Amino acid sequence: MKSFWSITLATLAKDIRLEWRSKDALNAMLFFSLLVVVIFVFSFDPLAEESRHIVGGLVWVAFLFAAVVALNQTWARELRNQVLDAYRVSPAPANALFLAKALGNFILVSLLEALMAPLFVIFYNLRVLGPAWQLIPVALLGTWALVVNGTFFAAMSLRTRSRELMLPLLLFPVSIPAVLGMVAGTTNILTGENPAHFYIVLLLTYDVVFTTACLALFETVLQAE
Amino acid sequence: MTNPLTAPRGAPIIAVSNLVKQFGRFAALRGVTAEFDSGKFHLILGDNGAGKTTLLRALAGLTAPTRGEISILGKNPHEASQEIGYMAHPSLLYDEMSGMENLRYFARLYDIAGYSRCEQVIRAVGLDPELSRPVGKYSQGMRQRMSLARAILHDPRILLLDEPFSNVDVHSAREMVGLLKGMCDAGKTIFVVTHQAALLEGVADEFVWMQAGQIVDRTNGLARGPLPSGDVRAVEP
Numbered sequence: 434m435k436s437f438w439s440i441t442l443a444t445l446a447k448d449i450r451l452e453w454r455s456k457d458a459l460n461a462m463l464f465f466s467l468l469v470v471v472i473f474v475f476s477f478d479p480l481a482e483e484s485r486h487i488v489g490g491l492v493w494v495a496f497l498f499a500a501v502v503a504l505n506q507t508w509a510r511e512l513r514n515q516v517l518d519a520y521r522v523s524p525a526p527a528n529a530l531f532l533a534k535a536l537g538n539f540i541l542v543s544l545l546e547a548l549m550a551p552l553f554v555i556f557y558n559l560r561v562l563g564p565a566w567q568l569i570p571v572a573l574l575g576t577w578a579l580v581v582n583g584t585f586f587a588a589m590s591l592r593t594r595s596r597e598l599m600l601p602l603l604l605f606p607v608s609i610p611a612v613l614g615m616v617a618g619t620t621n622i623l624t625g626e627n628p629a630h631f632y633i634v635l636l637l638t639y640d641v642v643f644t645t646a647c648l649a650l651f652e653t654v655l656q657a658e
Numbered sequence: 659m660t661n662p663l664t665a666p667r668g669a670p671i672i673a674v675s676n677l678v679k680q681f682g683r684f685a686a687l688r689g690v691t692a693e694f695d696s697g698k699f700h701l702i703l704g705d706n707g708a709g710k711t712t713l714l715r716a717l718a719g720l721t722a723p724t725r726g727e728i729s730i731l732g733k734n735p736h737e738a739s740q741e742i743g744y745m746a747h748p749s750l751l752y753d754e755m756s757g758m759e760n761l762r763y764f765a766r767l768y769d770i771a772g773y774s775r776c777e778q779v780i781r782a783v784g785l786d787p788e789l790s791r792p793v794g795k796y797s798q799g800m801r802q803r804m805s806l807a808r809a810i811l812h813d814p815r816i817l818l819l820d821e822p823f824s825n826v827d828v829h830s831a832r833e834m835v836g837l838l839k840g841m842c843d844a845g846k847t848i849f850v851v852t853h854q855a856a857l858l859e860g861v862a863d864e865f866v867w868m869q870a871g872q873i874v875d876r877t878n879g880l881a882r883g884p885l886p887s888g889d890v891r892a893v894e895p
Contacts, residue, residue, distance in 0.1 A: 436769050443766035454754050519750040522718050524739045525767040
């Protein structure tokens with residue numbers, strides 16, 4: 434067990450170091466999200482009241498599409514020089530690799546959210562009417578829902594010819610319940626009209642189910658040819 | 659077969675039985691059956707497409723056989739992974755990290771504590787552990803050496819090396835051969851796939867000849883008689 438966490442942390446540290454040096458995923462995600470925000474601002478010109486009803490959807494759509502960029506990058510660097518084979522021939526557990534990748538993506542997407550959220554607040558003149566602290570569990574659970582499935586499906590589509598197309602095709606349908614929870618939960622908190630507890634529990638359940646399933650199946654995905 | 663865990667040098671350490679590997683309709687391995695002795699230097703030769711790399715990948719556990727069995731030290735390749743060092747044609751290294759950073763990461767995968775072992779193997783392959791340049795900026799020869807350092811990092815008993823001398827100058831290749839010979843003398847079992855067989859003449863104990871997905875001959879030197887007719891069996895996909 435000590436070895437499992439040691440390998441997970443070593444792989445996470447290695448991925449953060451590689452991302453820090455190249456900034457491939459972070460730059461791509463930032464520019465993509467920024468573009469989405471600007472396009473939305475030009476496309477809609479809502480009143481403050483209308484903003485509260487639509488921003489939940491806009492925010493999560495922007496983050497979902499931006500996350501796909503990071504998810505593709507995560508595994509692409511393991512394909513260069515076939516480095517993934519070095520992991521596969523080692524006695525290191527497959528799940529440690531998966532967990533490290535998912536945590537790395539979680540950190541990246543959370544960082545993106547932290548940077549982009551103020552822009553949404555400014556551009557859409559937002560003021561939270563519900564319990565604002567609930568945005569934190571919705572954001573954390575929602576982000577984990579995106580990255581845990583995204584990391585898994587990105588690994589699955591790794592050896593396909595058009596993996597950048599395959600990832601959204603596999604990820605988006607599976608993510609619908611989570612996206613529903615994120616959007617409805619965020620909207621409820623922003624408008625203060627309904628409680629968001631149900632959606633927080635929905636996201637938590639979704640995360641537990643899909644994290645367990647991904648961990649259980651990842652070894653098969655890793656060893657597939 | 660003698661128990662390989664207690665077997666003396668020269669006893670079989672790897673046994674493959676009726677190994678078949680198909681990629682779609684193409685059979686890369688067609689019923690390979692062989693035993694390989696421990697502590698020996700095995701050189702695997704053959705034309706492109708003969709199945710050399712596929713055999714090596716199957717022994718490393720990277721390719722699951724379609725049929726047949728592999729026994730390494732009495733275990734399957736995944737169970738025996740601690741005893742296998744694998745070097746592929748690509749470097750299997752992160753280009754953006756230095757050699758030492760790469761090895762420190764891979765050491766964690768094998769539960770190797772501390773960094774002294776990393777420094778030791780980098781020096782063993784003739785490189786400087788202090789070199790801070792990323793591997794992507796190494797020359798091809800340096801990259802091959804670092805790749806070998808990664809393969810021997812956990813001191814495996816079996817080394818599977820696929821084209822270790824490709825794009826390496828003759829001088830560096832001879833140095834690598836000397837290093838491998840020393841490791842073989844120390845009891846390691848070494849498999850090398852190469853098209854530069856002349857480099858290993860007088861060093862390799864056994865020359866394994868492959869053709870069309872089968873082992874067609876095993877000799878003690880590069881000289882080889884004509885292939886007996888009917889030696890290559892066709893296996894139905």
